[in-house]
Amino acid sequence: MNKLKHAGKSAFAAMMVITLCTAMLAACGSNPSGGKQPGGSPDPSNKVSEGSKKEISISMFDRGKVPTEEGTYESNRWTKWINENSPVHVKWVPVARNQSQPKLNALIAAGEAPDLIWEYDRNYISQLANQGAIQPIGDYIDKYSTTYKAYLEKHPELQPYLKFNGQMYAVSFARETLANHGIWIRQDWLDKLGLKAPATLEEYVDVARKFKTGDPDGNGQADTVPIALSVSANSIHQALFFTSENQWYVEDGKLQFGRTVDRYADTLALQKQLFDEGLIDKEYITDTNFQRSSQLLTTGKAGIYLGNWDIEEINNNLIKNDPNAKMVPLESLSSKYGKNGLYQEAPPSVFTAFNSKMNEEQIKSAIQFIDWMLQDGWVPLKYGEENVHYNLVDGVRQKIDPDKFKKEVSYASEYAIMIDNVLLPEMFLAMAAKDEVSQNYAKEKGESLELVMKNKYRRDIPFNPDFPELTQLIATFSPIAQQIEAKVVTGGSSMSPEEGLIELRKEWKRLGGDNVEKLAQEWYDTNKNNLK
Incomplete structure (x- = not known):
């Protein structure tokens, strides 16, 4: 989840001008509209009448975040905005995030898969390429793209990840940050029990034990679950031993699969210790979508949270339940093998592939949409509408009302299959709403990003073999x-x-x-x- 944190003030100022220029939106809250360039006025000539537009279909992740009053993932203010402003008409095909690949596989098998299929998992895209479910697109990008073709020239680091069997099968964009995993702890609980933040694995286990027995929430009951994590977040524990269940490692010049290296026994031993001592939730294995672990934290039952480096929504829910709670990020912990970094992503973000059933005209339309999205279509999907969801202050989009943003904008990022943006720790205070909760969290968010990127994460090869x-x-x-x-x-x-x-x-x-x-x-x- 990088060299970002080392950028100097002048570089930061330049980046703010380049990446944080605004998309001027129309004043109608239910139908945001943008012009050709962020910061410019809406350009009527840039719109194409609905009847003349080609239609494409695109998969997306259903994370259950669209409020009822906003509509559905298929139809809401943002799908309408996209279809009013983009060069094509898009039909969105939601798939449940925790069942995305089985669902997409079923759609492919039935001949009902969308035109564009996207996933974070490069191995899955490789699988589709090997099955013939998607098609090479390099020649079409050269022929029909302007914006994305130029973007690839600026980001050559992406190109090796987009090729399978020597051909380009997907498009992607550079991540806003390589940060992904994070460890968070309740500072107020540490203070109450007179403890310091753990820096080693041994200290981590010791703090968890004291959270369990010390009644840090002061309710007089032995009901604390020290560590909240989902089954997927357990990979944070694995990384402490320089291993991951689905990565390959170069051991004495030989590739070895993560689940078979000697060190993997240490990850199992840690999980077992935490489970046997009651330091993690007994049902964490069934938590595949972070719902249970998030609930344990926000209801005050847990003091350590393993998940994403950015937990703004979870933090806000915790503060609503306990205004005195204070979550702070932790640096990666040292184990007997040394200190590995918290998980950091490879440069590409989502991989978008083209259904093998698409003809050249459909591919041309899809590439036009990708160019439009990359140029400025992503901006309102990420930030919302100016003067409604954010104010532009010194070149920075400052969130106005976190609750309104959560309800009306937070789900919209699922539609942004292309983004051209970079996140720096210095940005968060300026972008956050001016209320005390938002400002306090913005400080911790910046610290979290710095801590995640402080230690290099071990990745012996940039991506796995894909045969x-x-x-x-x-x-x-x-x-x-x-x-x-x-x-x-x-x-x-x-x-x-x-x-x-x-x-x-x-x-x-x-x-x-x-x-x-x-x-x-x-x-x-x-x-x-x-x-x-």
Whole structure:
């Protein structure tokens, strides 16, 4: 989730001018409209009549965030705004975030997949390319694009990620920040119990124990769940041991899959310890969408939260329930292996691929939409409407009303399949609303971004191999591995972490792991000079 934090004041000022110039919007709150350039007046000549527009369909993540009064993910103020202002008419196809790939696979199998399919997971795009579900688009970008083609020339770091089997199968954009994971702790609980913020894994466990037994919420009951995390956020614990379940590592020149390295037993041992001692929620394995872990934190039951580096909405809900609560970010913890960084993303953001059933005219329309979105279409989707959701103050978009923004704008970012923006820690105070809660959190948000980027996250290769044998093995192995790990963590003495690792390696081998490792090594040896 980078060199951003080291930018000097002059660089910051220049960046503010470039990336934070405003999109002048019409005054109608229900139908925002923008001109051709952010900061310019609406340009009537830039609009195309609805009847003459081509239609394309695009997948999107349904995160359940559209308020009833706003409409649905398929139809709301922002879908209407897009169709009024973009060069095409877009039909949005929502898929549940935690079931996105199975849903998309079902749509593809039924011949009902949208024209544009996007996902964060490069491996999934690779799978679609290998299946023939999507098509190469490099020649079409050269032929029909202006804005995106120029953008790629400015961001050559993206290009290796967009190619599969030597051809360009997707478009993407540079992330606003590489920061992703974060660790947060209640400073008010630390203060109450006379504790300092943990810096090592041992101190982390010790603080969790004292949160459990010290009644930090003062309700006189032993009902504290020290650490709130979902099953996916457990990867933060894995990273403390320089491993991740789905990454490959170069060990003595040889590629080895994360779930099979020796260190992986340490991650299982930590999970088991935290579970056995009651330091994490006993039902965290069932929390696939952060709902339960967020609830534990916001209702005052938990004191440590593992999730995203930016938890503004969760923090606001906590403050509403307990105005004295104070969440602060933690730096990555040291383990016996040293200090790994908190998870940081590779440069590309979402990958958008083109359905193999699209003809050239449809592809041309989709590329026109991508150019429009990248040029300035993303701006109101991220910030809302000027003088309604933000005020422009010294070149910075300052949020007016956090609650209004949450209700009317926060879900709109799902439609921005292209964004041209960079986030710097210095920006957050200026952008935040002027109320005390927003200003206090903005300080912590800037600190969080700096802490996430302070330590380099170990990523031995920029992206994983993507050949079909590996894709199939991972799809089969992952649910089996999850069952083994659940038995280790929740099964008492039935299986030790060491026995769990042996079982993981056995299943990996049974499903063809030896051959996949051989193919992965050949891929690495062939490509390693281009993977730096």
